[in-house]
Amino acid sequence: MSSVPPPEPAASLPSSTTTDAAAPRAYTLRDRWADYKTLVKPSITRMVVITTAIGFALAVRSGHSWTWLMLIGTLGGTALSCMAASVYNQAYEHRTDAMMPRTAKRPLAAKRLPMGEALALGTSLMLAGQAMLCMFGTPLASGVAAFTILSYALIYTPLKRVSPISLYVGAVPGALPPVIGYAAVTGSLFTPDAAAAWIIFLIMALWQVPHFLAIGYMYRKDYAAADLAMHAVRDPSGRSSFRNSILTCLVLLPAGLAPTFLGFAGWISFSVALLSGLVFLGLSIQWAMRPGLTSARRVFFASLIYLPVVLAVIMIDAR
Ligand code: HEM
Numbered sequence: 001m002s003s004v005p006p007p008e009p010a011a012s013l014p015s016s017t018t019t020d021a022a023a024p025r026a027y028t029l030r031d032r033w034a035d036y037k038t039l040v041k042p043s044i045t046r047m048v049v050i051t052t053a054i055g056f057a058l059a060v061r062s063g064h065s066w067t068w069l070m071l072i073g074t075l076g077g078t079a080l081s082c083m084a085a086s087v088y089n090q091a092y093e094h095r096t097d098a099m100m101p102r103t104a105k106r107p108l109a110a111k112r113l114p115m116g117e118a119l120a121l122g123t124s125l126m127l128a129g130q131a132m133l134c135m136f137g138t139p140l141a142s143g144v145a146a147f148t149i150l151s152y153a154l155i156y157t158p159l160k161r162v163s164p165i166s167l168y169v170g171a172v173p174g175a176l177p178p179v180i181g182y183a184a185v186t187g188s189l190f191t192p193d194a195a196a197a198w199i200i201f202l203i204m205a206l207w208q209v210p211h212f213l214a215i216g217y218m219y220r221k222d223y224a225a226a227d228l229a230m231h232a233v234r235d236p237s238g239r240s241s242f243r244n245s246i247l248t249c250l251v252l253l254p255a256g257l258a259p260t261f262l263g264f265a266g267w268i269s270f271s272v273a274l275l276s277g278l279v280f281l282g283l284s285i286q287w288a289m290r291p292g293l294t295s296a297r298r299v300f301f302a303s304l305i306y307l308p309v310v311l312a313v314i315m316i317d318a319r
């Protein structure tokens with residue numbers, strides 16, 4: 001992990017040995033557990049597990065055999081990989097995280113946890129995830145998971161400081177979990193059947209663009225203070241954010257319909273994806289017409305509804 005900054009002493013770790021009444025209270029095991037939990041980003045890990053399960057289900061549906069052990073090992077291994085990626089991300093970003101209210105209380109940003117301990121945790125999670133994916137899934141699944149961790153931690157994360165392009169780079173690891181789930185069952189990703197997994201990848205990758213453009217705008221002052229090169233920092237008017245949001249929603253609209261055209265989802269999926277895509281696009285257009293926080297928040301909330309709804313209906317209305 002050459003681009004992860006070197007460990008620092010945890011200078012402000014609270015002391016449990018002092019008797020000074022004004023001293024911070026002891027750092028208990030429960031505090032450490034809570035910090036570990038923050039480090040592994042449980043909410044993103046939950047979504048990663050769900051989307052990995054979708055890729056797994058698509059492979060099973062196309063006739064590949066599976067076992068419960070394979071399913072549990074794949075979901076567990078991918079979850080551990082996501083946790084590892086999240087730890088490395090926070091290790092790299094501890095200084096910029098410390099400058100933003102949303103992230104300042106994270107354990108490494110707040111210097112509650114020693115950097116060495118976090119890196120050991122991240123590496124243990126990564127190795128355990130790799131072992132589980134190899135043992136219960138396939139080597140291809142573990143290879144894609146390794147690529148996902150590395151591209152998130154070593155390419156996307158450093159790029160956040162350099163260019164708004166980081167958003168499109170980050171969309172790749174964010175969209176790979178269903179591909180990992182599919183590869184864990186089939187061991188191959190370039191057969192005609194695998195198109196289903198790649199379409200879910202495409203929908204997720206495109207969806208992340210308005211998702212994060214809205215967040216970037218909502219937190220633009222924080223990102224600017226931390227000198228992160230988001231669209232909304234480079235162009236505080238929001239123009240480049242909502243233009244990119246509209247353009248991506250325009251491409252996402254047909255991508256959401258592709259499962260029906262490719263024959264692995266039906267017309268209910270088509271109708272729901274069309275309606276959701278039009279609402280998502282409409283809210284991005286409204287953002288352009290009435291630039292501001294309220295419009296950006298609407299796009300963000302729409303993103304939180306769009307993805308689960310569209311993915312659920314693709315699975316329910318399966319062919
Ligand atoms: C380029 C990729 C992505 C970026 C930069 C990004 C960034 C973020 C940020 C900064 C937040 C916090 C917003 C807040 O605290 O108000 C957030 C929230 C959220 N993101 Fe993403 N995200 C990305 C991809 C994803 C992916 C792939 C998923 C799931 C499949 C996802 C699911 C969520 C959910 C459910 C929330 C809302 C609740 C929460 O914070 O847990 N995001 N995203």
Ligand SMILES: CC(C)=CCC/C(C)=C/CC/C(C)=C/COP(=O)(O)OP(=O)(O)O
Pocket residue numbers: 044048078079081082083085086089103145148149152156170171173174175177180
């Ligand atoms: C299997 C596996 C390894 C999955 C990993 C998937 C993954 C970590 C997706 C994250 C997508 C993403 C770019 C989130 C934002 O990070 P951020 O650093 O911009 O968010 P932050 O500001 O909250 O830290």
